[in-house]
Amino acid sequence: RLMLNIRAPLADDQRGRNAQRQLARWYQETEFEPRDAVLFQCYRGEFSTDSQRAIHEELFRRGSPLQLLWAVSSYSVPLPEGALPLLIGSRAWYEAVGSARYLCQNIDYDRFFRKRSHQKYLQTFHGYPWKSMGVSLWRVQGKSESLITAECERRNSAWDSILVPAEFCEELYRREYRYPHEVLVTGYPRDDALVNSDLDAARAQVLARLGIGADKTVVLYAPTWRDTVATGAWTAKLFDELDLNYVTRQLGDDFALLLRGHNYNLREGSAGSSASVLDVSSYPEINDLILAADAAILDYSSLRFDWMLTGKPVLFFVPDLANYLSARTVLFEYGPTAPGPMLTTTEQVVEALGDLSSVTTEYATARETFNLEFQTLHDGHATERVVDSFFGVDAWPHRTPMLDPAMTPKAG
Missing domain, CATH: 3.40.50.12580 (CDP-glycerol glycerophosphotransferase, C-terminal domain)
Incomplete structure (x- = not known):
């Protein structure tokens, strides 16, 4: 059977391991201007699905002023209305990873990642927790305790909020990743x-x-x-x-x-x-x-x-x-x-x-x-709960409040 491996259409100076190491170094050393955007990514960029898509569609429906960026493995990936594609590995993608005010993933970024102070990272995961993960999995794999500690710290320095599908799952994630931050007990947007x-x-x-x-x-x-x-x-x-x-x-x-x-x-x-x-x-x-x-x-x-x-x-x-x-x-x-x-x-x-x-x-x-x-949290409204909790006022169009005429300064 003949198989063709078609690579993403990266520019010549972005292809290959050496070019990617240089781009990753540029990303790590650059202080980016904050960008009013959400950068979504599903898996390795082959799909626009999972809770990321549901969250995108809710933000778009509400008329959020945030740019809705998608990390994709190729420009052939079907995207929801309002999405702007960014090719994974391109300079524009690295720039968005460093500048977008919101990051929304269902896996983890590779080790080049360094979250900036202006960023919030929502980790949705990509399926109901049942298989071993985190500490339990790494111990079975024979990883040392020092490496396990480092892996937990790497994730906890990135994630600001995580999603869980049921109340009992919060304890699982806190235990398996020694996770100390916000847990959104909302159900999965993907299931709405x-x-x-x-x-x-x-x-x-x-x-x-x-x-x-x-x-x-x-x-x-x-x-x-x-x-x-x-x-x-x-x-x-x-x-x-x-x-x-x-x-x-x-x-x-x-x-x-x-x-x-x-x-x-x-x-x-x-x-x-x-x-x-x-x-x-x-x-x-x-x-x-x-x-x-x-x-x-x-x-x-x-x-x-x-x-x-x-x-x-x-x-x-x-x-x-x-x-x-x-x-x-x-x-x-x-x-x-x-x-x-x-x-x-x-x-x-x-x-x-x-x-x-x-x-x-x-x-x-x-x-x-x-x-x-x-499944008690999967009532068809998980996406609304997540968007309200994580994005706050940025989930809605920004409006200039109307002034009371009596409070308006008079000319002269």
């Missing part, structure tokens, strides 16, 4: 669309875009990445134990199967669509796929928390459950976070998909219990 959207209209629109008939039963398969098949710091091979071609052959033409790999898998190389499976790993908005699908096959991804807001049936394909939990420690028990049948073979998946009404009925109480335990 799943609660507020017209499900039927959204489904019809997305399926038309994908070229799938509305009469099909659409199944979303979204396996997460595994530490055991990681190929780099940000890449991993696709988990392929589920025989997708067998699934589609057995279910027939009444079903459509969507494959959504993790963005680590996408950087490794797309699995590619086939006659029976549509690869949607590069589709720009995961919420669209959640709204369009009638059922999901998931595993350990935090996507299961988002999915459960829809009330639709879900299967858990976890043939490697014991191995996964031995390779990646977790923050709390898996079972209560998986309100659906836990399956280990392709044949079991086919059987369950053939009787989705029974899955829906059998696990209705488990789904309700799940949402009561984990």
Whole structure:
């Protein structure tokens, strides 16, 4: 299979490791003038999605005077209305990292980053906390206590506020990152669309875009990445134990199967669509796929928390459950976070998909219990709470207050 690696269109003096080291040094040594702007970034810039997009859209809806800047890996990344793209690695991007008054990320900047005194940094993270992170993860990885302390200090010197999806999560982040600053216990803005959207209209629109008939039963398969098949710091091979071609052959033409790999898998190389499976790993908005699908096959991804807001049936394909939990420690028990049948073979998946009404009925109480335990803040208004709390008056147009005529100085 031929694969082409297309690099971002950086200027000649911005390409390569040496040029990037020089730009990073320039960024670190320069004192930038504050800029009334928000700089958003999702992952490594391949998408404009997650809570960043929801926050952008709310600021744009309110008519905020802030410039809405987006860090992107290429100019082909679809952006929301009102967005100004900045190519990651360009001089303009480094300048914005140093000058924007607000920074909004779902991962961390690389080690060149130095927050200025005029900046506020909102760390939204990119999924419900369940896998080990921070101190717990670093200890399992064998990092020294001095390095763990340094990693916590690096993050805590950057983050001014963090988002959590539920009250109990605040303690997790404070413990795992020794985090001392503001925690916004608001729910995730990314999930507002799943609660507020017209499900039927959204489904019809997305399926038309994908070229799938509305009469099909659409199944979303979204396996997460595994530490055991990681190929780099940000890449991993696709988990392929589920025989997708067998699934589609057995279910027939009444079903459509969507494959959504993790963005680590996408950087490794797309699995590619086939006659029976549509690869949607590069589709720009995961919420669209959640709204369009009638059922999901998931595993350990935090996507299961988002999915459960829809009330639709879900299967858990976890043939490697014991191995996964031995390779990646977790923050709390898996079972209560998986309100659906836990399956280990392709044949079991086919059987369950053939009787989705029974899955829906059998696990209705488990789904309700799940949402009561984990989702009470996901009421469709998380974005409003975050924008009000973090941006304050900058979330709204700045207006000059009208003066009382009696208080207006008279000429002469």
